Amino acid sequence: MTAAPVRRGVRRAAWLGMGLVVVVALAVGTRQPGDPPTELERVEHLTAQLRCPTCRGLSVAESDAPASQFIEAETRRRVSLGQSDEAILAYFADRYGAEAILLSPPRDGVGLVVWALPVAAAIVAVAGLTLALRRWRRAAPPPLSEEDRRLVAQALAAEAAPAGGDGAGGR
Amino acid sequence: MNAVLGTAGITVALVASVLGVATLGLGLRRRDPRLLRAGMRHAWFVLAGAVAATVAMERALVGTDFSLAYVADNASVTTPLLYRITAMWSALEGSILLWGLVLGGYLALMARRFRDRSDDHLVAWAMLTALVVSAFFFALMAGPANPFEVVRGAVPTDGTGPNPLLQNHPLVAFHPPMLYLGYVGFTVPFAFAVAALVTGRVGEGWLVETRRWTLFAWGLLTAGIVLGAWWSYEVLGWGGYWAWDPVENASFLPWLTATAYLHSVMVQERRGMLRVWNLSLLAATFSLTILGTFLTRSGVLDSVHAFSNSSVGPLLLGFFGLVVVASVGLIGWRGDLLRAPGSIDSPASREAAFLANNVAFAAFAFVVLLGTVFPLVAEAASGDRLTVGRPYFDRMTGPIGLTLLFLMAVAAVLPWRRASAETLHRRLVVPAALATATLAACVVAGVRGLTPLLAFGLGAFAAATAVRHLVLGVRTARQHGRSRASALVGRSAGGMIVHLGVVVVAVAFAASSTFSQSRQFRLAPGETATLAGHELTYLGLEQAVHPNRTTTSARVRLDGGRVYEPALNQFPFATQAIGTPSVRTGLLGDVYLTLAAVPDEGEEAAVIGVNVRPLVLWLWVGGGIMLVGTALAAWPGRRQRAQASPDRHGAAAAPHRPEPDGTGTEGEGTRAEPVEVPS
Numbered sequence: 051m052t053a054a055p056v057r058r059g060v061r062r063a064a065w066l067g068m069g070l071v072v073v074v075a076l077a078v079g080t081r082q083p084g085d086p087p088t089e090l091e092r093v094e095h096l097t098a099q100l101r102c103p104t105c106r107g108l109s110v111a112e113s114d115a116p117a118s119q120f121i122e123a124e125t126r127r128r129v130s131l132g133q134s135d136e137a138i139l140a141y142f143a144d145r146y147g148a149e150a151i152l153l154s155p156p157r158d159g160v161g162l163v164v165w166a167l168p169v170a171a172a173i174v175a176v177a178g179l180t181l182a183l184r185r186w187r188r189a190a191p192p193p194l195s196e197e198d199r200r201l202v203a204q205a206l207a208a209e210a211a212p213a214g215g216d217g218a219g220g221r
Numbered sequence: 222m223n224a225v226l227g228t229a230g231i232t233v234a235l236v237a238s239v240l241g242v243a244t245l246g247l248g249l250r251r252r253d254p255r256l257l258r259a260g261m262r263h264a265w266f267v268l269a270g271a272v273a274a275t276v277a278m279e280r281a282l283v284g285t286d287f288s289l290a291y292v293a294d295n296a297s298v299t300t301p302l303l304y305r306i307t308a309m310w311s312a313l314e315g316s317i318l319l320w321g322l323v324l325g326g327y328l329a330l331m332a333r334r335f336r337d338r339s340d341d342h343l344v345a346w347a348m349l350t351a352l353v354v355s356a357f358f359f360a361l362m363a364g365p366a367n368p369f370e371v372v373r374g375a376v377p378t379d380g381t382g383p384n385p386l387l388q389n390h391p392l393v394a395f396h397p398p399m400l401y402l403g404y405v406g407f408t409v410p411f412a413f414a415v416a417a418l419v420t421g422r423v424g425e426g427w428l429v430e431t432r433r434w435t436l437f438a439w440g441l442l443t444a445g446i447v448l449g450a451w452w453s454y455e456v457l458g459w460g461g462y463w464a465w466d467p468v469e470n471a472s473f474l475p476w477l478t479a480t481a482y483l484h485s486v487m488v489q490e491r492r493g494m495l496r497v498w499n500l501s502l503l504a505a506t507f508s509l510t511i512l513g514t515f516l517t518r519s520g521v522l523d524s525v526h527a528f529s530n531s532s533v534g535p536l537l538l539g540f541f542g543l544v545v546v547a548s549v550g551l552i553g554w555r556g557d558l559l560r561a562p563g564s565i566d567s568p569a570s571r572e573a574a575f576l577a578n579n580v581a582f583a584a585f586a587f588v589v590l591l592g593t594v595f596p597l598v599a600e601a602a603s604g605d606r607l608t609v610g611r612p613y614f615d616r617m618t619g620p621i622g623l624t625l626l627f628l629m630a631v632a633a634v635l636p637w638r639r640a641s642a643e644t645l646h647r648r649l650v651v652p653a654a655l656a657t658a659t660l661a662a663c664v665v666a667g668v669r670g671l672t673p674l675l676a677f678g679l680g681a682f683a684a685a686t687a688v689r690h691l692v693l694g695v696r697t698a699r700q701h702g703r704s705r706a707s708a709l710v711g712r713s714a715g716g717m718i719v720h721l722g723v724v725v726v727a728v729a730f731a732a733s734s735t736f737s738q739s740r741q742f743r744l745a746p747g748e749t750a751t752l753a754g755h756e757l758t759y760l761g762l763e764q765a766v767h768p769n770r771t772t773t774s775a776r777v778r779l780d781g782g783r784v785y786e787p788a789l790n791q792f793p794f795a796t797q798a799i800g801t802p803s804v805r806t807g808l809l810g811d812v813y814l815t816l817a818a819v820p821d822e823g824e825e826a827a828v829i830g831v832n833v834r835p836l837v838l839w840l841w842v843g844g845g846i847m848l849v850g851t852a853l854a855a856w857p858g859r860r861q862r863a864q865a866s867p868d869r870h871g872a873a874a875a876p877h878r879p880e881p882d883g884t885g886t887e888g889e890g891t892r893a894e895p896v897e898v899p900s
Binding site: 072 | 458461568602607646654818
């Protein structure tokens with residue numbers, strides 16, 4: 051009978067251990083590398099956010115179109131001049147129009163709606179789910195007690211008996 | 222001749238649809254079984270008409286009958302035979318005809334499957350609903366989207382051929398028909414859902430009728446989407462396969478809601494709950510197929526797929542509105558009948574996991590729908606044209622996808638009603654350990670980034686629980702003297718195999734979208750460039766003149782081995798050259814080569830694009846596994862079990878009958894596991 055608490059302790063330790071490994075692994079795996087991004091990485095990062103003006107729905111990074119190649123070259127030039135990411139994006143937004151060149155909407159004005167709405171919906175959904183589960187849980191019948199089990203066992207035994215019993219086996 | 226045959230076919234199908242609706246309506250009103258039987262039979266005439274029209278269209282395309290405007294616009298004498306055949310779905314009118322043909326096929330299948338139950342009002346209403354849908358589509362073809370419109374004036378001697386992108390790869394013969402088989406297949410469950418609401422028989426009977434139809438349509442839609450991604454990878458030349466293009470989204474949206482339905486329907490079967498939700502999901506799935514067709518075929522959205530433009534748009538939008546209003550109205554009207562008494566007792570139960578899964582799928586669909594139609598709405602409302610592209614979708618859907626992976630791992634081991642801590646521990650500890658080990662191994666191996674690490678770890682978790690489920694199923698089958706293979710057939714095992722396919726796709730998706738590298742090199746003949754350890758040497762250009770195009774290909778030697786030939790094709794009626802990438806496919810990753818630019822006059826250097834992408838092959842393999850799983854899940858037979866019982870122990874009272882839907886696979890020994898005993 052002393053085995054149960056020990057087993058429970060081992061079990062808890064196993065999960066705690068796994069949790070620890072996961073946390074450490076994710077911490078190591080998502081740590082930003084100390085050195086700043088290379089120029090090439092910055093160009094890739096920037097051109098992935100710019101929309102190829104002549105193709106449909108592709109980023110500058112993805113497309114081979116001449117217009118994209120031009121924008122990529124311009125991005126590379128500006129990166130090598132030491133301009134910041136924001137400044138470069140602002141330059142293109144200014145030159146081509148923010149709606150036309152940015153692949154995802156800006157997070158202000160009308161564009162904010164498309165970013166905020168799913169987050170709001172997700173909060174509502176999770177809250178609703180939690181509430182529903184809680185309500186259901188409260189409405190759920192209480193768990194079986196030992197007494198209930200004994201009664202069921204008795205009833206089953208009585209039913210199985212050939213004579214049919216004295217009514218204790220009924221429901 | 223072709224025009225006459227085609228128009229006749231469409232007329233027959235249209236008239237048969239309308240007459241069928243009228244006959245069934247009258248039969249339902251008068252409760253006349255003879256009329257109902259006659260009404261059902263109209264389905265065969267719809268199919269006959271659709272087949273005749275399709276034969277006429279293919280005859281015209283193959284025989285280059287340029288007296289038809291559609292043929293003149295979408296075929297040419299120089300178009301190879303395969304692409305003349307596939308030209309039927311290269312543009313709006315022919316696509317609607319394909320839709321009509323597939324719908325006719327489904328109608329006939331319905332008529333055959335339920336031929337002995339034509340006097341059942343549920344069946345009659347379902348057929349009536351499906352015939353209304355078919356009447357709409359054939360009316361489109363009889364009016365604004367007539368595929369058999371005759372050229373005015375002199376018959377041209379040659380046509381323009383299909384859009385160059387649609388005559389560049391044989392996958393175009395498979396992707397659209399698969400997609401349509403899936404899309405249109407959702408008409409059947411939708412029709413039964415409407416019938417259940419109208420007749421008030423909203424119990425579980427209609428669900429059982431439509432379960433396999435839904436699964437079938439879902440499997441084909443899955444195949445269609447995967448083939449579409451593959452086509453995009455092989456043809457479009459940007460090295461990717463999924464761009465969150467509006468038309469891709471349009472095919473993905475009904476897939477999301479249908480997937481949610483396939484899970485939540487089990488809660489209804491088992492517990493009698495979620496009736497309104499399930500009906501809403503079916504209605505949403507069907508309306509999203511119509512909305513998708515509207516988005517694809519009206520050209521309202523900026524999209525690589527928006528090959529067409531026509532007055533059909535408003536009609537499709539109107540039909541979409543009608544479907545939505547009718548569904549919402551019917552569900553509201555029957556609301557009182559739909560209330561279910563059941564309740565979910567514990568968050569640690571399979572039904573709670575399915576509920577969470579449904580919320581996640583609904584959120585996924587909401588994000589995709591919002592991102593897809595928002596530019597339209599914003600433009601209509603404020604005049605601003607903005608783009609909602611990949612960065613948005615990646616950011617918003619990534620967390621939802623990871624949540625779904627987690628739920629997939631956990632739901633597979635959760636019992637119905639509630640799970641004790643003991644059960645959870647016993648069933649989850651090995652999968653969780655494997656997941657943790659995978660995560661740690663990935664970090665040690667140098668994988669960096671939250672999304673890919675979580676995707677790999679949760680993928681391992683989900684794969685482990687699915688495999689555990691399958692292994693236990695096989696063991697139970699052996700104990701009962703059945704063959705191993707028999708344990709892999711049926712909904713539960715099939716579902717787990719689908720899950721394995723999803724894991725493969727998810728891992729491949731995460732790896733290939735996070736760890737790909739691409740670069741362009743301007744190379745003179747003989748020059749060599751290196752990317753991600755791959756060495757490519759440009760050898761020179763080659764030109765070939767084909768009847769329908771001129772091809773310029775660059776000869777590139779990869780890693781000192783085989784020579785690959787990415788090319789650019791110039792089609793006579795296209796302004797832009799169309800690339801043909803050349804791909805070295807490997808188990809661990811692909812090297813994807815494109816010819817970005819041909820050297821200018823007098824110059825030697827060509828621009829070669831290189832894209833190194835890990836694990837791409839596994840996307841298609843995973844898709845294949847999903848299909849196999851679907852087929853196993855839909856496999857008829859052997860499914861027998863007690864009436865949905867409110868209590869697991871009630872079901873377990875039927876002795877020695879392992880339930881093929883999950884809980885039974887714990888094996889006989891664990892079946893008698895007690896309900897949670899408070900300690």
